[in-house]
Amino acid sequence: MRNVTKRFPGVVANDSVDLTIESGEILGLLGENGAGKTTLMNILYGLYSADEGEILVDGAVTKFDDPGDAIAAGIGMVHQHFMLVPVFDVTENVVLGVEPTVGPVGTIDMTEARREVQEISTQYRLEIDPSATVEDLPVGIQQRIEIIKVLFRDAEIIVFDEPTAVLTPQEVEDFFGIINGLKESGKGIIFITHKLGEILEIADRIAVLRRGKVVGEVVPAEATEEQLAEMMVGRPVDLVVEKEDADPGEVVLSVTDLLVRDDRQHTAVDRVSFEVRSGEIVGVAGVQGNGQTELVEALTGLTVPLSGMIHLGGENVTLVSPRFMHRNSVAHVPEDRQRSGLILDFDVAENLVLNSYYDEPYSHGIRMDWDYAHQHADQLIDQYDIRTPSSTVKVSSLSGGNQQKLIVAREFSRDTKLIIASQPTRGIDVGSIEYVHARIVAERDAGAAVLIVSSELDEILALSDRILVMYRGRIVAEVTGGEATATELGLYMAGLST
Amino acid sequence: MSDEGTEAKENKEPKEPRWVERVAPKNVDWSSLAVIPFLAVFSALVVGAVFIIFTEGLGSVLPAYGALLRGAFGGWNSISETLLVATPLIFAGLAVALGFQAGLFNIGAEGQMTIGGLTAVIVGISFEGLPAVIHLPLALAAGFVGGALWGFIPGVLRAKTGAHEVITTIMLNFIAFRILDYILKQPFTQAEGRFDPISKDVLESARLPRILTWLPVEGVEMLRLNLGFILALAVAWIVYWILFKSTIGFEFRAVGANPDAAKYGGMAVTSAIILVMVLAGGLAGLGGSNETLGVLGRAFPGFTAQIGFDAIALALLGRSHPGGVVLSAILFGALRVGGRAMQVETDVGIDLIIIIQALIIVFVAAPELVRAIYRIKGGEEARQLTRGWST
Ligand SMILES: Nc1ncnc2c1ncn2[C@@H]1O[C@H](COP(=O)(O)OP(=O)(O)OP(=O)(O)O)[C@@H](O)[C@H]1O
Ligand SMILES: [Mg+2]
Numbered sequence: 001m002r003n004v005t006k007r008f009p010g011v012v013a014n015d016s017v018d019l020t021i022e023s024g025e026i027l028g029l030l031g032e033n034g035a036g037k038t039t040l041m042n043i044l045y046g047l048y049s050a051d052e053g054e055i056l057v058d059g060a061v062t063k064f065d066d067p068g069d070a071i072a073a074g075i076g077m078v079h080q081h082f083m084l085v086p087v088f089d090v091t092e093n094v095v096l097g098v099e100p101t102v103g104p105v106g107t108i109d110m111t112e113a114r115r116e117v118q119e120i121s122t123q124y125r126l127e128i129d130p131s132a133t134v135e136d137l138p139v140g141i142q143q144r145i146e147i148i149k150v151l152f153r154d155a156e157i158i159v160f161d162e163p164t165a166v167l168t169p170q171e172v173e174d175f176f177g178i179i180n181g182l183k184e185s186g187k188g189i190i191f192i193t194h195k196l197g198e199i200l201e202i203a204d205r206i207a208v209l210r211r212g213k214v215v216g217e218v219v220p221a222e223a224t225e226e227q228l229a230e231m232m233v234g235r236p237v238d239l240v241v242e243k244e245d246a247d248p249g250e251v252v253l254s255v256t257d258l259l260v261r262d263d264r265q266h267t268a269v270d271r272v273s274f275e276v277r278s279g280e281i282v283g284v285a286g287v288q289g290n291g292q293t294e295l296v297e298a299l300t301g302l303t304v305p306l307s308g309m310i311h312l313g314g315e316n317v318t319l320v321s322p323r324f325m326h327r328n329s330v331a332h333v334p335e336d337r338q339r340s341g342l343i344l345d346f347d348v349a350e351n352l353v354l355n356s357y358y359d360e361p362y363s364h365g366i367r368m369d370w371d372y373a374h375q376h377a378d379q380l381i382d383q384y385d386i387r388t389p390s391s392t393v394k395v396s397s398l399s400g401g402n403q404q405k406l407i408v409a410r411e412f413s414r415d416t417k418l419i420i421a422s423q424p425t426r427g428i429d430v431g432s433i434e435y436v437h438a439r440i441v442a443e444r445d446a447g448a449a450v451l452i453v454s455s456e457l458d459e460i461l462a463l464s465d466r467i468l469v470m471y472r473g474r475i476v477a478e479v480t481g482g483e484a485t486a487t488e489l490g491l492y493m494a495g496l497s498t
Numbered sequence: 499m500s501d502e503g504t505e506a507k508e509n510k511e512p513k514e515p516r517w518v519e520r521v522a523p524k525n526v527d528w529s530s531l532a533v534i535p536f537l538a539v540f541s542a543l544v545v546g547a548v549f550i551i552f553t554e555g556l557g558s559v560l561p562a563y564g565a566l567l568r569g570a571f572g573g574w575n576s577i578s579e580t581l582l583v584a585t586p587l588i589f590a591g592l593a594v595a596l597g598f599q600a601g602l603f604n605i606g607a608e609g610q611m612t613i614g615g616l617t618a619v620i621v622g623i624s625f626e627g628l629p630a631v632i633h634l635p636l637a638l639a640a641g642f643v644g645g646a647l648w649g650f651i652p653g654v655l656r657a658k659t660g661a662h663e664v665i666t667t668i669m670l671n672f673i674a675f676r677i678l679d680y681i682l683k684q685p686f687t688q689a690e691g692r693f694d695p696i697s698k699d700v701l702e703s704a705r706l707p708r709i710l711t712w713l714p715v716e717g718v719e720m721l722r723l724n725l726g727f728i729l730a731l732a733v734a735w736i737v738y739w740i741l742f743k744s745t746i747g748f749e750f751r752a753v754g755a756n757p758d759a760a761k762y763g764g765m766a767v768t769s770a771i772i773l774v775m776v777l778a779g780g781l782a783g784l785g786g787s788n789e790t791l792g793v794l795g796r797a798f799p800g801f802t803a804q805i806g807f808d809a810i811a812l813a814l815l816g817r818s819h820p821g822g823v824v825l826s827a828i829l830f831g832a833l834r835v836g837g838r839a840m841q842v843e844t845d846v847g848i849d850l851i852i853i854i855q856a857l858i859i860v861f862v863a864a865p866e867l868v869r870a871i872y873r874i875k876g877g878e879e880a881r882q883l884t885r886g887w888s889t
Contacts, residue, residue, distance in 0.1 A: 323765075
């Protein structure tokens, strides 16, 4: 890519970017939230057209009008949210759009398709059952399907946009194995992440973007996490959380024998009991899908538990609505920001009042005070460094990390007695993680009770005063924050130790 | 690939109705809010011209469109008729648009108009001797309530059982027509000396008064435009205010755009759905009352004249924005009224108007087509397939 520039109303997302990628190489792409990584990759994949600059494939200038052109030129992209048809099986998903056909009317040749998928899967050691139905498969496997899809279309360059954000540590290991395999077979890989450790481990070369410009290229052997962080953000970043010992006060949240069923009526949370006190941070560790989602939904009033009790400051809140919880100073950072945390089609100001619009000063009676809401938004944009041209742009045009920052800003800017945060820093850059973590600790020191649910062990270990490990809907262990190690927690999380 | 992406996406996120974004875009994006509808109308007229050329020859295009324009706006009588026809379209269009904003596809405006028009007539033929200042508002209120009831039923079914409103509102349309037939044959409502289902005349005190009779022009007694039009404009403004300036409207739009996030935000999704359908039904009911208490002065089978279905088209054209609905309704009224003049003055039949209307909808429903024809940039967002942790 040579001299690529892309402007959006109010922002220059890419500013004369030069980037090369060789075959048989893994290029790590780093950059703070809104630096323009995703935009650059969307240009490479033909989703956006660059305002200036050109793309060269094997030395020849190529023009992509849509992803079809990019695919034909051997470029593939694995999107963060997988684009799979849940009720189709693996093979059907892989061949969708490029089905091998037989006969004069072009009947789909499923046997041939299955054979080819099997072949790719063995060739690149992507273990998979070509006839499994997608919706039954875990995220890590779904990602493999995406990779096979790209390989099936003969990609030579494969872009991964934050592929590890939703993977468990074990899945990350497997994933690294896979992309190393791809590299050995001569593919060029572009890998975007916010996790500095990962990029140092896997990349051959690292390019850093800041505010749309390439600010440097390094090789992992000569770089440290601190250096990378500084290159990204433009200032030194504290990668460890500074905090005093906790000084727990009275019980704020108390959960007794909580039993929650998921949508399919399976028991997701199995008679769980615990307490969170004011002035302490309790971390809930666990591989995703072990009941954390349902636990948080029950705690925040989004689902009704089957049995058990939830008390907030001594008051029984087992059956109250989400609004009651918000009004009683409970902040909730939801796990999936795009599904439930944001309305992508609404603007920044509207999203910032999503769960407080019904109270003064954002509304008077039924009249919304949009002027006030926008002022409020401008203030939070400033304070939380949300990169957006203004408070009137749709949230869908914000970068992923900035969307997350918006939610954090909304939840932490209120009076909080209890903070329930699921994956609070998913997809946000190191500089902002530092800020969010500092805010969490500050809230704790100001007397809030904090419950952090994260599959990110580093985050749990860095923040928690007390750690609970969830496995198959139960709390299988409780450890003191300072004394826990990742290995120990890992064993509990895998259900190997009790 | 892009097809595949879209398809997969729709399956992946069934809870976020993607079409809502298209029919009810929130932020004022000029190209989709105003430019596309304008070009859609323009393109439809061009294609319509091609039809005229084929059937009548090149020379007929200008006379035909000239007659259309004059018939719609050339003179007080034309304007009065155009706005008169537009009035029920505004009410019904608002009923559909409100639904769209909340992610609901209200195909039942026709039935809601029917019931609302009927309840308004029942009040309108009763209470002899009541002064107009009480009788008319009462009849209108009855129309609103009747329509609201007809919206409430699919609203509850959707909210409580998940029964899709497209199905239930269509069914309720047929039930409404039969109820109309039945009630109109009751001695209480049926016009005296008639055996077919037709109501008595609405009492003078419940009629919508004409509003242009003060004009110092000739033939002023021909100007049929009535108070309903003013009422429609006022109601459009109220709907606008509710949608964009009130907490209730914020909830409606949030429920339409992302029910999960609405729930997270502490909104009562089910009551919002019911309330939207009630209000939408009420709006359509006012449209029906506008007919029975205004121009027609009575109710008879089919008095709604497909207005409730045209409303879907014009809500689309108006991008589900109350202002857009008003403008689209006036456009449809103009086409209708001007079309009559065109038929009389030239050999071009009124069918052309139906073709033009249909074409407008095709162009509006396929904004990409319009963008491609006129090479408008934009819509990148719509093509954006990467939605993830890292949008
Ligand atoms: N469709 C769009 N319309 C308007 N602005 C956009 C659009 N997409 C991205 N932007 C803007 O371009 C800039 C770069 O965004 P991009 O998504 O490329 O960031 P990123 O580096 O991927 O960040 P993150 O790490 O948060 O995912 C941001 O300021 C964003 O607001
Ligand atoms: Mg990104």
